Amino acid sequence: MKILSKEQIYAADKATEQAEHIPSFNLMERAGGYAYHYLHQRLQNQPVNIKIFCGTGNNGGDGLVIARNLIENGYSVVTYIVNYSESRSTDFLNALSVLKNSTKNWPQLIKSENDFPEIQPEDLIVDCIFGIGLNRPADSWVQKLFNHINESRAYVLAIDVPSGMAIDQLLKDEVVLKPTVVLTFQTPKLVFFLPQGGKHINSWEVLDIGLDRNYLNSVETKAQLIGKAEAKQMYKPRSKFSHKGTYGHSLIIAGSYGKMGAAILSGKAALSSGSGLVTAYTTRQGMPIMQSAAPEIMVVTDRHNGDFLEEIKFDLQPDVIGIGPGLGMAKTTQDALKNFLKQNESQLVLDADALNMLSENNDLLELLPQFSVLTPHPKELERLIGSWSDDFEKLKKAEAFSDKYKCILVLKDAHTIVVFEGKYYVNNTGNPGMATGGSGDVLTGIITGLIAQQYDPLSASIFGVYLHGRAGDIAINHTGYEGLTAGMIVEFLGQAYLDLFAQESEKK
Numbered sequence: 436m437k438i439l440s441k442e443q444i445y446a447a448d449k450a451t452e453q454a455e456h457i458p459s460f461n462l463m464e465r466a467g468g469y470a471y472h473y474l475h476q477r478l479q480n481q482p483v484n485i486k487i488f489c490g491t492g493n494n495g496g497d498g499l500v501i502a503r504n505l506i507e508n509g510y511s512v513v514t515y516i517v518n519y520s521e522s523r524s525t526d527f528l529n530a531l532s533v534l535k536n537s538t539k540n541w542p543q544l545i546k547s548e549n550d551f552p553e554i555q556p557e558d559l560i561v562d563c564i565f566g567i568g569l570n571r572p573a574d575s576w577v578q579k580l581f582n583h584i585n586e587s588r589a590y591v592l593a594i595d596v597p598s599g600m601a602i603d604q605l606l607k608d609e610v611v612l613k614p615t616v617v618l619t620f621q622t623p624k625l626v627f628f629l630p631q632g633g634k635h636i637n638s639w640e641v642l643d644i645g646l647d648r649n650y651l652n653s654v655e656t657k658a659q660l661i662g663k664a665e666a667k668q669m670y671k672p673r674s675k676f677s678h679k680g681t682y683g684h685s686l687i688i689a690g691s692y693g694k695m696g697a698a699i700l701s702g703k704a705a706l707s708s709g710s711g712l713v714t715a716y717t718t719r720q721g722m723p724i725m726q727s728a729a730p731e732i733m734v735v736t737d738r739h740n741g742d743f744l745e746e747i748k749f750d751l752q753p754d755v756i757g758i759g760p761g762l763g764m765a766k767t768t769q770d771a772l773k774n775f776l777k778q779n780e781s782q783l784v785l786d787a788d789a790l791n792m793l794s795e796n797n798d799l800l801e802l803l804p805q806f807s808v809l810t811p812h813p814k815e816l817e818r819l820i821g822s823w824s825d826d827f828e829k830l831k832k833a834e835a836f837s838d839k840y841k842c843i844l845v846l847k848d849a850h851t852i853v854v855f856e857g858k859y860y861v862n863n864t865g866n867p868g869m870a871t872g873g874s875g876d877v878l879t880g881i882i883t884g885l886i887a888q889q890y891d892p893l894s895a896s897i898f899g900v901y902l903h904g905r906a907g908d909i910a911i912n913h914t915g916y917e918g919l920t921a922g923m924i925v926e927f928l929g930q931a932y933l934d935l936f937a938q939e940s941e942k943k
């Protein structure tokens with residue numbers, strides 16, 4: 436699903452007005468009307484006290500349209516205008532006059548803290564104070580109103596975006612009216628998926644307000660949300676006349692004394708993602724551990740007998756190499772990595788200690804083949820690209836890094852974002868249960884295994900992140916968040932594949 440920027444949303448509104456030859460107020464009527472239907476379907480005329488807080492721009496105008504529809508249909512509504520500014524948008528004024536003409540229920544003005552109404556926990560709050568137009572922190576009395584509503588513990592439905600949250604920047608000392616649900620128009624907003632904005636959002640739904648299809652189909656967005664529909668399109672079906680060689684050979688370079696689990700998890704994940712063959716390259720001590728833990732995985736070791744890898748040399752021609760999990764940061768391993776990178780020609784997926792070694796020896800980055808995949812978690816990313824002031828800057832810096840080294844960056848987080856060639860692919864699977872040791876090793880294995888099967892590195896990264904999250908989502912039905920272990924993500928990978936097509940087969 437495309438994630439439109441603020442400018443693109445305004446342009447989509449304009450394109451719709453032009454294509455349909457309608458004034459902008461009709462679009463507000465439509466958006467507010469659909470939002471009313473959304474509420475009505477769920478409320479079914481239950482006697483709830485609804486409090487609608489409206490700003491003085493178009494988000495506020497939407498609120499006035501929702502209020503009018505609710506009142507006309509017999510709901511108990513109090514409408515407030517939060518007077519953060521003396522100026523009013525034209526469509527806000529249109530909506531206000533329609534509301535005043537068609538109901539006797541005039542809004543109450545809130546100009547300061549003295550005007551705050553009491554809010555009961557059982558009230559239903561509709562937040563239409565600020566939408567996508569917020570571009571600076573709200574006045575302190577308005578922020579106090581947000582907190583006043585937050586403290587009430589009432590159910591809050593935010594219209595389009597939660598008030599107080601800018602969609603294209605992190606505002607200083609941001610105070611957000613915390614929504615129970617965000618009903619967002621047409622396209623989810625990027626900020627919902629970034630840690631600093633996303634932490635306020637439990638749940639969001641898209642309301643299709645019928646913006647112009649031509650515009651939406653043709654607009655190129657920087658960000659895209661990756662769900663099942665997108666993942667399904669990437670899936671490569673298997674042919675009947677295939678053999679293990681068809682699906683490639685993955686080499687996993689991982690593990691050290693006490694960290695053989697990382698190699699096992701990565702290797703097993705590469706196998707379960709479908710790699711035809713998997714070989715692990717690890718320390719000699721690791722050989723019996725690997726062989727007994729995963730008989731399907733072949734093992735090659737270095738010549739030495741140390742706790743850490745001292746040499747990375749093998750007589751194989753893998754299709755792809757996943758390198759890094761559990762390697763440790765020993766000087767000998769760093770030298771081994773350097774020598775390996777100097778002569779390597781295989782496609783690479785780099786994770787964990789391999790990334791840390793790259794951060795410590797920046798010149799090694801120049802040795803990476805084009806389209807290498809790097810999968811840093813936030814700390815590893817910071818070591819690679821330096822610190823950032825907010826999530827938007829983090830993305831920009833990641834983009835610059837990816838451009839410079841022609842690599843694919845997989846920014847692991849609650850919503851993992853794959854960054855490549857100026858585009859952001861935002862994953863929409865996964866859950867907090869996956870914040871567990873080894874989960875990243877599994878992702879490395881999956882992406883490696885997909886590249887072995889001839890997924891191009893970008894598709895392998897996007898699809899791999901999706902499958903990893905989906906496997907975790909299916910697994911928690913059996914384990915709960917706390918009980919989920921990285922090994923289970925591997926076990927449920929097959930289910931994640933099956934799930935891509937689950938709906939079709941259920942319908943048959």
Ligand SMILES: NC(=O)C1=CN([C@@H]2O[C@H](COP(=O)(O)OP(=O)(O)OC[C@H]3O[C@@H](n4cnc5c(N)ncnc54)[C@H](O)[C@@H]3O)[C@@H](O)[C@H]2O)[C@@H](O)CC1
Binds near residue numbers: 494495571572
């Ligand atoms: N045709 C359209 O453009 C449509 C717009 N819609 C709604 O319009 C919203 C956007 O409306 P607006 O652009 O009017 O913006 P908002 O209603 O989000 O904000 C109102 C105005 O407040 C001002 N402002 C920004 N930060 C402020 C601050 N901290 N303190 C005081 N004033 C501040 C800005 O000038 C901004 O335009 C969307 O989120 C959506 O809800 C919908 O009605 C659908 C159609």
Ligand SMILES: [K+]
Binds near residue numbers: 564593597598
């Ligand atoms: K809002």
